[in-house]
Amino acid sequence: MSRPAIRQRLGALRFLDPADETLSRGDFVVFQSERGLDCAPVVLVAEHLAAQRPDGASVKLIRRATVSDMSQMETKWKEEVRAHAACVDRISRRGLEMRLVQTSYTFDFARLTFYYTAEHRVDFRELLKDLTGTFRRTRIDLRQIGVRDETKLLGGAGACGQELCCATFLKEFMPITIKLAKDQALPLHPTKLSGMCGRLKCCLTYEHDMVLSIKRELPVVGTGVRTPEGPARVVGHDYFNEALRVELEADERVRRIPASRVVPLEARRAPEAHDPS
Secondary structure, eight states: OOOOOSSSOOOOOOOOOOOOOOOOOEEEEEETTTTTEEEEOOOOOTTTTTHHHTTEEEEEEEEOOOOHHHHHHHHHHHHHHHHHHHHHHHHHHHTTSEEEEEEOOOTSEEEEEEEESSSSSOOOOHHHHHHHHTTTSSEEEEEEOOHHHHHHHHOOOOSSSSBBBBGGTSSSOOOOHHHHHTTTOOOOOHHHOOTTTTTOOGGGGGHHHHHHHHHSSSSOTTOOEETTEEEEEEEEGGGGGGEEEEEEEETTOEEEEGGGGGGESSSSOOOOOOOOO
């Protein structure tokens, strides 16, 4: 059986115990998820996976996808498009202030989930009746999500050129504050600090602890130091290269010098206590 092109973005990773089944990357498998029966491609095959996965994170593998299963997947994708259009039409007719983001069937068509965003709480009881009448013998779920979850579902590329972290490997969103950018001496410009969701970038947390560790070892701004070019005063830091920007006393030039080549002329002031929030 030839491997079909993946028509959808990959969602959350799930760990499966293949038992005696030999699987390769790209193979589709049918498994039992928390939502019901589902089908998805294998994206990672790891030896001793049972020892690597988090406790309780595995789900039940039913079988390797058959030709019939792949035909059903094609039908599922087409039905999701139809269901999405039908829900958008019902939302418009009801004049509801909500925006449909994504529509998802389980593999066995037992459950149909509509993900939407809204500025305020929406009374969708009448909409639910419409959808229940349209998609009979199917459990209907309407789930309101935030802008970060919307971006996670839709995916895209970040300023770094890579696919969004939230759409690939992030399992949950961490609290992000402007203090993370201040601690790392990053430009406090909204367009540079905001992600596609319009909120502060999740990656602001990635190097924060490392920067704080380096920051504790460097002379603070204003400290007098001795450099290979003479006495100077610290005017800035380059945390990622463990370097200092110093202003030379002799000619007031600002130079970038590795911290290892600088000797403080006065005791380092105690750094500000870190606020984990």
